[in-house]
Structure formats: structure tokens, C-alpha cells
Amino acid sequence: MRPESILVTGGSRGIGSACVTRLAAAGRRIAFTYRSNRAQAEETARQVAAAGAEVWCLREDLASAQRARALVRQVVRRWGGLDILVANAGAAEMRTIHRISERDWSRLMDLNLKGVFFCAREALKTMQRQRGGAIVLVGSQAGSTGGFLIGAHYSLSKASLPTMAKILAKEGAPYGVRANCVAPGVIDTDLTRRFPTKAAADLVGRIPLRRKGTAAEVADAVAFLGRSASSYITGITLPVTGGLWMP
Numbered sequence: 001m002r003p004e005s006i007l008v009t010g011g012s013r014g015i016g017s018a019c020v021t022r023l024a025a026a027g028r029r030i031a032f033t034y035r036s037n038r039a040q041a042e043e044t045a046r047q048v049a050a051a052g053a054e055v056w057c058l059r060e061d062l063a064s065a066q067r068a069r070a071l072v073r074q075v076v077r078r079w080g081g082l083d084i085l086v087a088n089a090g091a092a093e094m095r096t097i098h099r100i101s102e103r104d105w106s107r108l109m110d111l112n113l114k115g116v117f118f119c120a121r122e123a124l125k126t127m128q129r130q131r132g133g134a135i136v137l138v139g140s141q142a143g144s145t146g147g148f149l150i151g152a153h154y155s156l157s158k159a160s161l162p163t164m165a166k167i168l169a170k171e172g173a174p175y176g177v178r179a180n181c182v183a184p185g186v187i188d189t190d191l192t193r194r195f196p197t198k199a200a201a202d203l204v205g206r207i208p209l210r211r212k213g214t215a216a217e218v219a220d221a222v223a224f225l226g227r228s229a230s231s232y233i234t235g236i237t238l239p240v241t242g243g244l245w246m247p
């Protein structure tokens with residue numbers, strides 16, 4: 001039988017790196033991407049290889065539909081299939097609504113929405129053919145709440161992901177393919193470390209659990225949705241927010 005094959009986009013640091021580490025295990029093949037941070041990517045790859053998994057680290061800019069599709073095809077060609085896709089790569093900007101330019105808009109929409117769609121659709125095609133697999137999209141509570149300290153273009157780019165998970169879930173279900181979304185709240189990564197100190201402290205004060213989440217806590221939710229422990233769950237969005245967003 002073919003060893004299980006996993007792809008995590010944006011796995012060099014933060015939530016993606018935690019997902020790579022969490023999902024890697026001896027006998028599994030795990031590919032992950034980064035955009036520019038080679039040193040961090042190599043560190044993640046080193047840790048995963050030490051755990052006994054076969055690891056493949058690829059440099060990709062996933063703001064392009066063509067690159068997103070090509071990435072999945074590359075992994076499928078090399079490993080003969082794809083069992084779990086974690087579409088995590090994403091970027092955020094802090095910008096008030098009147099300061100968002102068309103360029104800012106396109107940059108975030110291309111990565112956070114278009115890249116995710118074409119990557120997930122390509123994965124769905126392979127998983128339908130092999131009659132099984134799981135897709136996990138990394139959305140955000142901002143897609144539902146409108147966001148805190150973050151640009152409107154970011155929140156809007158994330159707002160489609162729960163719907164995308166439902167569409168993929170419906171299309172995939174007849175073939176045994178599941179698709180879900182996680183919606184992290186305020187997680188301690190480079191992305192939120194850029195928040196102004198006072199505003200960040202005020203925001204943490206509004207979180208019922210009174211702290212930021214960790215990348216590992218999001219990775220636990222991703223691993224749950226990607227693996228057979230959630231075999232009867234598809235089309236949902238799971239908040240990982242310490243109570244900041246309670247749908």
C-alpha cells in the first residue's frame with residue numbers, strides 16, 4: 001500500500017509549521033511550501049525528518065492559480081496520490097478601510113482566496129479519483145466577525161472559506177472525500193506579533209480564555225479534521241478562538 005501523503009501550504013513557520021510537525025510521523029510522506037523564508041523552512045524540515053517522516057520542502061508563491069495547481073500535481077506525480085491537504089498559506093495586513101489600495105486588495109485575495117481555491121480543487125480532483133482524502137482549509141474568525149486589528153480585505157478574503165469547505169464537502173462526499181475549515185482566533189505567530197502592544201493586550205482581554213492561542217493548538221484541530229477521528233464530519237468550520245468567536 002502507498003504510504004500516506006500529506007501537503008501543507010505555508011509550512012515554514014507559525015500555524016503551518018505546527019501542522020507539519022503535528023501530522024508528520026514515521027512512514028508518512030509530508031510536503032510543505034514556503035514563499036521566501038528558507039532558513040525557517042529548513043528548520044521545520046529538519047525536525048520532521050528527525051521524526052522519521054519523508055519530507056519534501058518546496059518554494060512556491062501560491063498567489064497564482066497556475067502555481068497552486070502545479071504544486072498539487074507535483075506532489076501527486078512524485079508520491080502517487082494525496083491523502084491530506086492543509087491549505088494554510090495566507091497573509092494579513094493591518095490597514096484601515098480607506099487605505100486599502102486595489103493592489104493591496106489583489107495581493108490578499110490572490111493568496112488567501114484564489115490560491116486556496118485552485119489548490120483545493122486540484123487536491124479534490126486527485127482525492128475523487130483515488131476515492132478518499134481530507135481537505136482542511138485554514139480560515140479565520142475574521143471571516144465571520146469582520147476581524148479585530150486587521151484589514152477589511154483580509155477579513156473578506158477569509159469570509160469565503162467556510163462556504164468553500166461546504167462546496168468541496170458536497171462535491172467530495174460521493175467519493176469519500178471530506179472537507180472542513182478551521183477558524184483560528186488570535187494565535188501567537190509572526191502575524192499577530194505585529195499588532196500594536198496596547199491594542200493587542202486589549203484584544204486579549206476580550207478573549208474569554210484570556211490568552212492568545214498557540215500554533216500547536218490550531219494544529220491539533222487541523223489534525224483532528226484531517227484524520228479518521230473526524231470520519232463523519234464534513235463541511236464544518238471549527239473555531240479555535242478561546243471563545244472570541246462563538247458561532
Ligand SMILES: NC(=O)c1ccc[n+]([C@@H]2O[C@H](COP(=O)([O-])OP(=O)(O)OC[C@H]3O[C@@H](n4cnc5c(N)ncnc54)[C@H](OP(=O)(O)O)[C@@H]3O)[C@@H](O)[C@H]2O)c1
Nearest residue numbers: 010012014015034035036037061062089090140187189191
Ligand atoms: N496567527 C493568527 O492569529 C491567525 C488567525 C486566524 C487565521 N490565521 C491564518 O492561519 C494561516 C497561517 O497564519 P500564521 O499566523 O501561521 O502566518 P505566518 O506565521 O505569517 O506564516 C505564513 C506562512 O504562509 C507563507 N506564505 C506567505 N505568503 C505566501 C505566498 N504568497 N505564497 C505561498 N506561501 C506564502 C509563509 O512563507 P514564508 O515563511 O516563506 O514567508 C509562511 O509559511 C494564515 O492563512 C492566516 O490567515 C492566522
